[in-house]
Amino acid sequence: xxxxxxxxxxxxxxxxxxxxxxxxxxxxxxxxxxxxxxxxxxxxxxxxxxxxxxxxxxxxxxxxxxxxxxxxxxxxxxxxxxxxxxxxxxxxxxxxxxxxxxxxxxxxxxxxxxxxxxxxxxxxxxxxxxxxxxxxxxxxxxxxxxxxxxxxxxxxxxxxxxxxxxxxxxxxxxxxxxxxxxxxxxxxxxxxxxxxxxxxxxxxxxxxxxxxxxxxxxxxxxxxxxxxxxxxxxxxxxxxx
Numbered sequence: 001x002x003x004x005x006x007x008x009x010x011x012x013x014x015x016x017x018x019x020x021x022x023x024x025x026x027x028x029x030x031x032x033x034x035x036x037x038x039x040x041x042x043x044x045x046x047x048x049x050x051x052x053x054x055x056x057x058x059x060x061x062x063x064x065x066x067x068x069x070x071x072x073x074x075x076x077x078x079x080x081x082x083x084x085x086x087x088x089x090x091x092x093x094x095x096x097x098x099x100x101x102x103x104x105x106x107x108x109x110x111x112x113x114x115x116x117x118x119x120x121x122x123x124x125x126x127x128x129x130x131x132x133x134x135x136x137x138x139x140x141x142x143x144x145x146x147x148x149x150x151x152x153x154x155x156x157x158x159x160x161x162x163x164x165x166x167x168x169x170x171x172x173x174x175x176x177x178x179x180x181x182x183x184x185x186x187x188x189x190x191x192x193x194x195x196x197x198x199x200x201x202x203x204x205x206x207x208x209x210x211x212x213x214x215x216x217x218x219x220x221x222x223x224x225x226x227x228x229x230x231x232x233x234x235x236x237x238x239x240x241x
Contacts (some may be wrong), residue, residue, distance in 0.1 A: 093139030150226035152216030168205035
């Protein structure tokens with residue numbers, strides 16, 4: 001069995017779709033992260049192993065591009081592989097196919113190993129054996145890049161709640177995608193769909209901290225967002241319709 005490049009099957013359940021019966025970007029993000037977890041676990045460097053080291057995987061950057069969004073109850077296949085492993089981070093790619101084996105989406109993610117005690121990134125050289133799974137194979141889309149500061153208008157503001165927190169004690173990666181997706185109206189989604197969603201995670205957000213979302217349209221269909229917490233930036237994102 002080739003564990004370096006694996007494919008996992010999913011069905012788009014009703015809780016994953018929006019008012020148009022299409023999968024949401026947040027749901028796809030969740031499926032991709034689940035896929036990453038499955039493959040990392042099979043390869044021996046999943047959460048179980050990292051937890052023994054008082055560590056966890058934390059998503060640093062991710063970009064998702066969709067040609068079309070799968071429908072409710074549609075079955076999809078998600079292929080994943082590790083492209084490279086450095087000292088500071090590792091790059092994992094994804095390819096999403098439909099039942100006809102046609103590519104409907106692709107993604108690229110960058111991960112760091114997080115020390116649960118110090119709340120800092122750890123050297124990946126300490127994770128013995130992980131380098132054996134790096135294929136060197138590039139993804140199908142441009143890698144997520146560093147997104148610059150956003151100077152725009154206030155889109156939303158609220159406090160982090162219980163349901164936002166994951167097992168690492170901070171806001172779940174998918175929740176940021178939901179928050180930013182909610183900045184657009186139903187009418188906007190009726191007229192067009194997101195072609196590329198790109199996000200940089202910068203500082204963790206914790207329970208009861210205040211979320212302030214600022215957005216800016218640089219050109220038609222191209223938006224930038226920044227999620228702030230007091231004097232720090234939690235994340236920056238780009239949404240292209």
